[in-house]
Amino acid sequence: MYLxxxxxxxxxxxxxAFIAIVFxxxxxxxxxxxxxxxxPSFHDADVAGAGKGGVLTKxxxxxxxxxxxxxxxxxxxxPIREMCANSSWADSRNVVVNCESRVGGVGNVRQEFxxxxxxxxxxxxxxxxxxxxxxxxGLIEYQNGPVQNMSYLFNLELFDARLRSACxxxxxxxxxxxxxxxxxxxxxxxxxxxxxxxxxxxSFTEWARLNRQPEGKITVITMPRIxxxxxxxxxxxxxxxxxxxxxxxxxxxxxxxxxILSALLTRFSPAFLxxxxxxxxxxxxxxxxxxxxxxxxxxxxxxxxxxxYLSFVSATPIRAxxxxxxxxxxxxxxxVEAAKLNPPxxxxxxxxxxxxxxKQALExxxxxxxxxxxxxxxxxxxQFAGVSDSSFSWGIAYARQVVSAEAGTCxxxxxxxxxxxxxxxxxxxxxxxRDWHINKLWP
Numbered sequence: 001m002y003l004x005x006x007x008x009x010x011x012x013x014x015x016x017a018f019i020a021i022v023f024x025x026x027x028x029x030x031x032x033x034x035x036x037x038x039x040p041s042f043h044d045a046d047v048a049g050a051g052k053g054g055v056l057t058k059x060x061x062x063x064x065x066x067x068x069x070x071x072x073x074x075x076x077x078x079p080i081r082e083m084c085a086n087s088s089w090a091d092s093r094n095v096v097v098n099c100e101s102r103v104g105g106v107g108n109v110r111q112e113f114x115x116x117x118x119x120x121x122x123x124x125x126x127x128x129x130x131x132x133x134x135x136x137x138g139l140i141e142y143q144n145g146p147v148q149n150m151s152y153l154f155n156l157e158l159f160d161a162r163l164r165s166a167c168x169x170x171x172x173x174x175x176x177x178x179x180x181x182x183x184x185x186x187x188x189x190x191x192x193x194x195x196x197x198x199x200x201x202x203s204f205t206e207w208a209r210l211n212r213q214p215e216g217k218i219t220v221i222t223m224p225r226i227x228x229x230x231x232x233x234x235x236x237x238x239x240x241x242x243x244x245x246x247x248x249x250x251x252x253x254x255x256x257x258x259x260i261l262s263a264l265l266t267r268f269s270p271a272f273l274x275x276x277x278x279x280x281x282x283x284x285x286x287x288x289x290x291x292x293x294x295x296x297x298x299x300x301x302x303x304x305x306x307x308x309y310l311s312f313v314s315a316t317p318i319r320a321x322x323x324x325x326x327x328x329x330x331x332x333x334x335x336v337e338a339a340k341l342n343p344p345x346x347x348x349x350x351x352x353x354x355x356x357x358x359k360q361a362l363e364x365x366x367x368x369x370x371x372x373x374x375x376x377x378x379x380x381x382x383q384f385a386g387v388s389d390s391s392f393s394w395g396i397a398y399a400r401q402v403v404s405a406e407a408g409t410c411x412x413x414x415x416x417x418x419x420x421x422x423x424x425x426x427x428x429x430x431x432x433x434r435d436w437h438i439n440k441l442w443p
Contacts, residue, residue, distance in 0.1 A: 070257045070376045073276050073403050075245045079238040080166040087124040089169035095123060095208065096179055096220045098187075099130035101147045106371050107391030107441075109153065110247050111227045114442045117163065117246065118230070119223065123208045126171040128179065128220075129159075135368070149174075153372060155248045162246050176220065185220045186213035192224045227391075228436030233410035241402045241409045244442035249372045256354065256362055257376035260322075263353040264377075268320040268346075277403060278382055278426065284318050284345075285381030287374075288325035288334065289390040299389040300431045302330055306337060308419065308430040312385045313338065319345040322381060324374035326367060350374060388421040388431030391441060397427040398443040410439060 099116035102109045113130050120127040132152045134145035150156050160172065173179050188211050194202045202210070213219040232240055248254075261273060269282040286309050290302045313321065321338060323331045328349070335347035350373055354362055362370060371392070378384055378396050386393020402409050407424035416422075421438065422429035 070254045070261070070380070071245075071248075071276065072278070072379055072399060073241070075162075076238065076242050077162065077166050079236065079242050080162075080246070083235070083239055084121055084167035084170070087121055089124040092124050092126055092169055092171060093182070094218050095125040095212070096128060096173070096185075096218060097123075097125045097223060098128040098176060098220050099223045100128075101131045101133040102225070103133040103135055103145070105392055106153055106249075106368060106375060107393075107395045108227065110244075110395070111230075111391060111441055112225060113150065113154075113247050114244060115227055115230050116223055118243070119204055120170060121167060123205050124169075125208075125221070126173060126179070127163075128173045128176060129156075131175075134366070150247075151250070153250065153369065155250060158248050159246055166246075179218060179220060183218050184216070186217040187220045187222060188213065189222045190224060192226060192229070228440055230440050232442055233439045237409045241443060244399070249376060250369070252361065253365070253369065253372040254376060256350075256358060256373045259358050260350055260353045260373065260377050261380055264320070264322060264348070267348075267353075273380065278400075279380045281318055281382050283320040283322050283381055284313055284316060285378035285384040285396075286312075286321060286323045286334075287378060287384075287386040287390065287393045287396065288323065288327065288330045289387045289393065290330040291326040294389065300387050302333070305387055305430070306334055308387075309334070309385055310337060310341065312383075312428060312430075313345050314341060316383055318382060319343055321345050321347045322377055323347050323349055324371075324378060326371070350377065384427040386427070386429050388429050388434045388437065391437060393429055394422075394434075394437045394441050395443075397422055397429050398441055400424075400426045402443050409443065412439070 097116055097120040099112065102112040104112075109132055116130055117127060119125075129150060131147050131149055133147050134152070150159065163170065163172065176185075179185055190204070190207070194204065194207050196202065197206075208219075208221060211219070211221075235243075261279070264279070264283050265271065265273065269280070271280050271282060273279055273282075288302070288305055288309075289299055290305065313319075319341075323334060325331055331347065331349050338345040338347050350362065350370070351359065362373065365373075375392065375396060379399050384396055384400060386397060388394070398409075401407055401411075401424055404424045404426050406426075407413050413423050419430055419432075420428060421431060421433060
């Protein structure tokens with residue numbers, strides 16, 4: 001039967017309304033369900049089990065991690081952009097901060113990079129992107145290795161993109177030769193300890209102004225290693241929480257860390273990791289600082305670390321341990337002791353959780369590059385313990401503090417017993433007081 005125009009319009013309207021109702025109902029159900037949000041982040045209401053001994057997690061966002069998701073929290077550029085906007089960049093082409101080559105483990109090198117960027121922001125200067133001097137596998141040749149650009153350990157492209165976006169007025173150079181092509185340079189060394197004037201120590205801004213070289217020359221300020229002097233927590237907490245995210249690790253190490261985390265979950269728990277956050281109650285992370293250079297300078301002994309870590313593990317119900325150290329003998333010895341606990345604990349390391357091409361990829365990395373994989377996995381542990389001698393341990397604890405409900409960025413928990421230098425509900429740092437680490441490292 002042929003329908004008139006009015007009848008066809010009526011049917012069309014009814015169908016359109018039906019489709020709209022179905023679409024809206026589906027969208028409402030999706031948005032209120034247990035689906036992964038495109039840009040999840042931590043809020044007070046999202047914290048589960050954040051009391052003493054609890055673990056941060058994000059209900060409803062559990063899924064396996066892809067390599068670029070091996071981070072604890074969402075990156076927020078706004079605090080860095082605001083800090084940069086508050087600096088004067090009128091003379092940025094004529095003053096350059098130069099960090100030259102930095103040597104050491106990832107904990108130290110990363111901090112040195114960040115200190116140099118922060119100093120350049122403070123005085124509104126250009127930056128020569130720092131390089132890395134490689135150290136030997138045995139930590140014997142420490143100061144005379146070949147020099148690589150920052151991609152040896154870090155994601156150079158992401159560093160450039162994030163820094164240029166947050167600080168668009170900061171010129172970035174690859175090396176000193178690029179600056180020399182711009183104009184005549186005059187080099188000046190920043191002293192490790194800034195001088196005093198009338199009994200008051202100069203700020204870096206004041207010192208840089210007083211040491212500005214003659215007009216017509218580009219002042220290149222060569223920076224010493226001043227990580228232990230950097231009052232990180234003088235900056236606003238949102239800035240502190242995000243500034244370190246300028247320097248992310250190489251993508252291949254993120255992929256390997258993701259594979260290891262998946263293997264840990266498969267072996268010890270049926271749960272998935274949240275998009276951001278921690279591994280719920282799957283494993284404990286431990287860092288041993290027992291390499292030959294640490295032994296030579298009298299760091300906390302293996303025996304002391306072992307005693308502290310066994311006590312730490314015994315206080316939790318978790319019996320899966322991911323342990324990391326450049327001294328694998330320490331891990332084997334500790335595994336024997338952990339197996340004696342009641343109930344016994346199982347200790348695994350990165351090499352135990354990779355196979356085939358993944359294990360070959362790990363073994364192709366240098367000693368320091370492999371440490372990046374450990375760092376990333378340890379940040380995701382349900383509970384973490386490290387040693388106060390190590391910037392590696394402190395870096396992990398501070399990274400986790402960003403998502404801590406008990407402490408929060410740059411907030412210390414008081415009343416700690418002897419032998420404990422830091423504690424929140426996520427991490428503990430054992431050992432002797434180390435003034436060059438506490439509140440002087442970027443998360």
